Structure formats: structure tokens, C-alpha cells
Amino acid sequence: xxxxxxxxxxxxxxxxxxxxxxxxxxxxxxxxxxxxxxxxxxxxxxxxxxxxxxxxxxxxxxxxxxxxxxxxxxxxxxxxxxxxxxxxxxxxxxxxxxxxxxxxxxxxxxxxxxxxxxxxxxxxxxxxxxxxxxxxxxxxxxxxxxxxxxxxxxxxxxxxxxxxxxxxxxxxxxxxxxxxxxxxxxxxxxxxxxxxxxxxxxxxxxxxxxxxxxxxxxxxxxxxxxxxxxxxxxxxxxxxxxxxxxxxxxxxxxxxxxxxxxxxxxxxxxxxxxxxxxxxxxxxxxxxxxxxxxxxxxxxxxxxxxxxxxxxxxxxxxxxxxxxxx
Amino acid sequence: xxxxxxxxxxxxxxxxxxxxxxxxxxxxxxxxxxxxxxxxxxxxxxxxxxxxxxxxxxxxxxxxxxxxxxxxxxxxxxxxxxxxxxxxxxxxxxxxxxxxxxxxxxxxxxxxxxxxxxxxxxxxxxxxxxxxxxxxxxxxxxxxxxxxxxxxxxxxxxxxxxxxxxxxxxxxxxxxxxxxxxxxxxxxxxxxxxxxxxxxxxxxxxxxxxxxxxxxxxxxxxxxxxxxxxxxxxxxxxxxxxxxxxxxxxxxxxxxxxxxxxxxxxxxxxxxxxxxxxxxxxxxxxxxxxxxxxxxxxxxxxxxxxxxxxxxxxxxxxxxxxxxxxxxxxxxxxxx
Numbered sequence: 001x002x003x004x005x006x007x008x009x010x011x012x013x014x015x016x017x018x019x020x021x022x023x024x025x026x027x028x029x030x031x032x033x034x035x036x037x038x039x040x041x042x043x044x045x046x047x048x049x050x051x052x053x054x055x056x057x058x059x060x061x062x063x064x065x066x067x068x069x070x071x072x073x074x075x076x077x078x079x080x081x082x083x084x085x086x087x088x089x090x091x092x093x094x095x096x097x098x099x100x101x102x103x104x105x106x107x108x109x110x111x112x113x114x115x116x117x118x119x120x121x122x123x124x125x126x127x128x129x130x131x132x133x134x135x136x137x138x139x140x141x142x143x144x145x146x147x148x149x150x151x152x153x154x155x156x157x158x159x160x161x162x163x164x165x166x167x168x169x170x171x172x173x174x175x176x177x178x179x180x181x182x183x184x185x186x187x188x189x190x191x192x193x194x195x196x197x198x199x200x201x202x203x204x205x206x207x208x209x210x211x212x213x214x215x216x217x218x219x220x221x222x223x224x225x226x227x228x229x230x231x232x233x234x235x236x237x238x239x240x241x242x243x244x245x246x247x248x249x250x251x252x253x254x255x256x257x258x259x260x261x262x263x264x265x266x267x268x269x270x271x272x273x274x275x276x277x278x279x280x281x282x283x284x285x286x287x288x289x290x291x292x293x294x295x296x297x298x299x300x301x302x303x304x305x306x307x308x309x310x311x312x313x314x315x316x317x318x319x320x321x322x323x324x325x326x
Numbered sequence: 327x328x329x330x331x332x333x334x335x336x337x338x339x340x341x342x343x344x345x346x347x348x349x350x351x352x353x354x355x356x357x358x359x360x361x362x363x364x365x366x367x368x369x370x371x372x373x374x375x376x377x378x379x380x381x382x383x384x385x386x387x388x389x390x391x392x393x394x395x396x397x398x399x400x401x402x403x404x405x406x407x408x409x410x411x412x413x414x415x416x417x418x419x420x421x422x423x424x425x426x427x428x429x430x431x432x433x434x435x436x437x438x439x440x441x442x443x444x445x446x447x448x449x450x451x452x453x454x455x456x457x458x459x460x461x462x463x464x465x466x467x468x469x470x471x472x473x474x475x476x477x478x479x480x481x482x483x484x485x486x487x488x489x490x491x492x493x494x495x496x497x498x499x500x501x502x503x504x505x506x507x508x509x510x511x512x513x514x515x516x517x518x519x520x521x522x523x524x525x526x527x528x529x530x531x532x533x534x535x536x537x538x539x540x541x542x543x544x545x546x547x548x549x550x551x552x553x554x555x556x557x558x559x560x561x562x563x564x565x566x567x568x569x570x571x572x573x574x575x576x577x578x579x580x581x582x583x584x585x586x587x588x589x590x591x592x593x594x595x596x597x598x599x600x601x602x603x604x605x606x607x608x609x610x611x612x613x614x615x616x617x618x619x620x621x622x623x624x625x626x627x628x629x630x631x632x633x634x635x636x637x638x639x640x641x642x643x644x645x646x647x648x649x650x651x652x653x654x655x656x657x658x659x660x661x662x
Binding site for chain 2: 046057144269273
């Protein structure tokens with residue numbers, strides 16, 4: 001028998017074949033497949049409409065805006081005059097704060113993401129064990145989901161006196177009280193072992209409150225992954241003489257590691273969209289107070305681009321790392 | 327019938343006896359167990375304390391008189407309890423009005439969002455249609471793209487709202503929708519609200535885990551698509567939907583970004599809270615035009631009360647739903 005070959009005369013023929021299921025007069029219209037496809041389209045229709053109007057269109061517009069000088073005209077919307085790359089140049093080179101904030105936030109994000117992943121994994125493993133007061137602990141650990149959302153995280157730090165107060169508290173601590181982490185830091189600095197690494201570790205320790213606050217959802221995700229592992233795996237390992245340590249690395253970690261990717265992406269996005277993020281605040285300010293729409297569009301596109309690069313790189317690394325366990 | 331009892335060999339012997347027989351294994355195991363549980367207990371206690379301590383601190387400083395704030399002998403408990411601070415914060419944030427507004431807007435928006443997301447996610451989980459991969463890529467994009475990127479042009483869009491120039495042709499000018507809740511309702515209905523990509527993803531993950539034979543049986547028995555969805559899929563999905571609703575409600579309650587952009591005409595608590603410092607300076611001055619500097623400690627105290635008021639309804643809600651919430655999230659098994 002001769003094998004049937006589909007010949008496409010034009011590049012769009014394949015598309016036409018797929019869309020034939022929507023055309024009533026067609027021979028395939030009454031097949032089960034076509035009917036399912038139509039119902040499916042009905043189901044996601046709200047999303048399609050919403051995406052085109054409230055996401056796709058604004059995204060294209062704001063992309064165009066970032067290459068234009070935008071002026072608001074009352075009653076008619078806005079007018080654009082193309083200015084090439086000058087908006088981007090202004091954001092990166094002329095704006096006094098954008099560059100600084102961007103670098104600060106990215107550095108912080110890189111540290112915080114790793115710390116959040118490790119911490120939420122450890123906490124999830126502990127919460128998955130059986131001990132007294134487990135339920136209370138679980139309830140408390142999900143509180144950050146509430147406490148770190150929206151206005152709440154930034155609000156206490158926004159007033160200018162806060163920095164002063166913090167400085168004061170620190171000086172009091174230095175003069176009288178014992179600051180364990182600082183003295184330890186000094187000790188290690190004197191001994192001169194890998195100063196750079198310790199710096200990172202101590203930044204993490206100092207910002208542990210922020211990290212715990214940022215890891216509510218991640219703990220939930222890891223916990224759900226841990227609970228999906230069947231206990232019989234551990235049983236089998238136990239019978240074969242596997243220690244708890246071994247079964248952690250040989251069973252728990254590989255089973256949960258696909259969730260690392262999800263969590264990592266979520267953490268990065270969450271950090272980038274946080275309200276007390278300085279870059280976000282700056283963009284808001286440029287948009288609504290200075291009314292420089294073109295520049296703010298350019299700023300947010302740069303910001304988004306960087307976020308995308310980070311997500312791409314980290315997901316690439318994690319994919320590679322996870323693959324070796326599978 | 328006599329009950330047979332399991333008797334371990336050597337159960338009547340003392341611990342040390344048994345330990346000797348097992349060549350020290352028993353003791354080592356016991357020591358390890360105690361060690362692990364002590365470390366775990368310390369770790370958990372420390373972290374839980376770290377999470378709760380600021381809340382407790384806020385609670386206790388909220389009742390202090392201003393004088394007590396600067397008194398270094400008063401640390402944890404107020405010397406005399408006063409409700410005046412709460413009254414001041416209520417005034418500063420337009421309390422009953424802003425809270426009620428927040429309540430109904432969050433409820434409305436989150437119900438609409440979750441309904442739309444459930445619908446869409448079912449379509450993604452079960453049906454095969456043209457360009458499915460593209461549209462799912464769009465869902466991922468929805469999760470990834472920060473809303474700041476599109477805020478400028480969304481602002482423009484709704485300031486002069488028009489669909490293909492229809493309104494312009496009818497009334498001569500575009501409609502300004504920024505003064506009402508309509509734009510946000512429209513966005514919620516079409517899954518474009520706060521973090522909606524995440525809800526679609528979560529619900530799709532759940533629906534994918536439900537055995538397909540359920541729907542096939544319904545189909546064979548002559549059940550239509552919508553009927554299958556509402557009568558068979560939805561009741562089972564309720565815990566997951568409820569947890570999505572909770573997320574949505576909580577995040578909407580405290581959200582600043584979408585609220586500032588779309589609900590600027592309503593007095594919403596989160597917006598009031600975000601500008602509490604500037605209000606404070608006007609509130610405490612006798613003359614409405616002259617701003618006075620409020621001492622930092624006092625500022626901090628009032629902000630803390632504001633945060634507390636914002637959190638309390640959510641925490642109460644969370645306490646009631648915590649059990650279903652955790653259980654359903656465990657069932658979602660949000661694996662790839």
C-alpha cells in the first residue's frame with residue numbers, strides 16, 4: 001500500500017486544515033474531534049478575548065510607546081512622536097536613580113531566590129514530618145501569604161524616619177548589646193576564609209525575616225509535592241536498609257525536584273512584582289506624577305527583559321540539574 | 327474467644343538490658359530521635375516566633391499611650407490601656423467606609439475571577455483545539471509579565487475606552503471608564519486580574535488529575551457538556567476552587583497596584599493605608615494647611631495599627647478555612 005502523503009501547496013494549508021472544524025459545511029464538521037475542539041474554544045473564549053484586549057494590545061502599544069515621546073491630549077487620548085532609542089538611553093544613562101535601583105534589586109533578588117528556595121524546602125520537609133503541634137506550625141507558616149501581600153510589606157519602611165530609627169537601634173546594639181551575627185562576621189573576616197561567600201551568607205541571615213515572609217506559597221507547593229510521594233517508597237527503602245539520610249537524597253529530593261523549577265520561577269516573578277520594590281515604585285512615580293509615559297514604558301520593558309533573562313537562565317540551570325536525577 | 331495479645335520478645339526486660347542485647351543500637355536510635363526532635367522543635371519555635379512576634383508587638387504597642395512609647399521601662403505591655411489610637415487610625419483611614427468598600431470590591435472581583443478561571447482552566451485541561459499550545463503560552467505569559475509593563479497603555483485604554491471605534495461613532499467621543507469599577511470587572515471576567523494566570527495554572531493542574539472516565543460515563547448517559555461541567559466536575563473541584571478564591575480574595579484585599587489603577591474613585595483601605603503618613607501630618611496640626619512633623623515612634627505606632635486592622639479580617643477568615651485550604655492544596659499536587 002502506498003503511504004498517504006499530505007501535500008501542502010501553500011504554507012497556510014496546515015492552518016486551514018486545523019480551522020476547518022469551525023466551518024459548518026465541512027466534511028469534518030460533525031466528527032467528535034471537531035465538536036470537542038469547538039466546545040474547548042467556547043470554554044477558553046473569555047481568556048482569548050481578555051488576552052487580546054487587555055494584555056496583547058496594551059503590550060504592543062506599550063512596546064511602541066517605549067520608542068516614542070508620548071503626550072497626553074485631553075479628550076482624545078495621546079499623541080506619539082517617534083524618538084528612536086532615546087527613551088531607553090534616558091532610562092539607563094540619564095535617570096539618576098533607575099540604574100542604581102535596578103542593580104540593587106537584581107543583586108538582592110539573586111540572593112533572596114536561592115535563600116527562599118532552600119528555606120522553603122527545609123521547612124516543607126519539616127512540616128511534612130509527624131510531630132506535636134504540626135497543625136499549629138502549618139497554620140503559622142502560611143500566615144506570610146497574608147502578611148507579605150500588597151501594601152503590607154512596604155508600608156512600615158516607607159517613612160523617612162524609619163531609617164534613622166534603624167540606624168539608632170544598630171548603634172545602641174553595637175555599643176552595649178551583643179550582636180551575635182556581627183561578632184561572628186568579624187571573627188570570620190579576621191580568619192580570612194572566603195570573605196565574599198560569608199558576605200552573601202550574612203546578608204541572607206540579616207534578611208531572614210524578609211525571606212521567611214516571601215516563602216509562603218513556595219512552602220505550600222513543596223508540601224503538596226512531598227505529600228504526593230507514596231509512603232511505600234520509603235517503606236521499601238527502609239526494608240532494604242536505607243538510612244533516613246540516604247532515603248532523603250535518593251527519594252525525597254528527586255521526587256520533589258521538578259517543583260524547584262516552578263518555585264524558582266514563582267519566586268523570581270514575585271520578587272520582581274513586589275510592591276516595596278524600588279524599581280516598581282520609580283516606574284509608578286514616573287508614570288503618574290511626572291506623566292512621562294514613553295520613559296516609563298521603556299523602563300518597564302528593560303525591567304521585564306531582565307526578569308525574563310533571569311527566569312530563562314535559572315530554568316535552564318535547574319532543568320539541567322534536575323535531569324541528572326531522573 | 328480470648329483476645330490474642332502481641333508480646334514482643336524481651337518486652338519485660340529493662341531498656342538497658344535490651345540495649346545491651348542490640349549492641350547499643352537501641353540507645354543510639356533513641357538518642358538520635360531525641361536530638362532530631364529537639365533541633366526540630368527549636369527551629370520551628372524560632373521561625374514561628376519570628377513570624378508572629380511583629381504581629382504581637384503591633385498589638386501591644388497599639389494600646390500604649392504616646393508617653394509610654396518613649397519610656398524605656400515599657401517594653402512589651404502597655405502601662406495603661408487606651409483605645410484612642412484605634413480611634414485616630416479609624417479617622418485617618420475613613421474606617422467603616424473604606425473597609426466596606428474593600429469588602430464588596432474584593433468579594434465581587436475575586437468571585438468573578440475565580441469563576442472565569444475555573445471555566446477557562448477546564449477548557450485547557452480537557453479539550454483539544456487549534457492553537458492550544460499558543461494560548462497556553464499566553465497563560466504562562468500572563469504569569470510572567472509584570473503588570474507595570476502594560477500599566478501605561480491600560481491607563482490610556484480605559485481613559486478613552488472604545489471597541490473598534492463604535493462608541494466614537496455613536497456618541498462622538500470615547501468613554502472614560504476610569505471613574506468606575508467597570509474596567510476591572512471586565513478584566514476579571516476575562517481572567518486578566520491580579521495573578522489570574524496562576525489560578526488558571528493551578529486549576530488546570532487539578533482538572534488534569536481527575537480521571538477522564540467520569541466524563542465519558544456522563545457522555546454515554548447523555549449528559550451535555552455544560553451539565554457535565556457543573557454537575558460532575560465542579561462539586562469535586564470545590565476545595566481547590568475555594569483555595570483559589572481565598573488566594574484571590576486575600577491578594578485583592580491588600581493589593582495596591584490594580585486598586586490604584588482601576589478603583590481610584592473608591593476609598594479602598596489599602597490605598598488609604600498607603601498614604602497614612604502624609605494624612606497623619608495634616609491630622610495632628612490645628613491648621614488644615616500646615617503640616618506638622620509627627621514623631622517617628624508615634625508614626626510607627628499608628629502605621630502598625632493600620633496594618634493590624636488590615637490583617638485581622640484576613641486572619642480570622644484564614645483560621646476558619648485553614649483546614650480545607652491545606653488539604654485541597656495537597657490534593658492539587660501542582661506538579662508539572
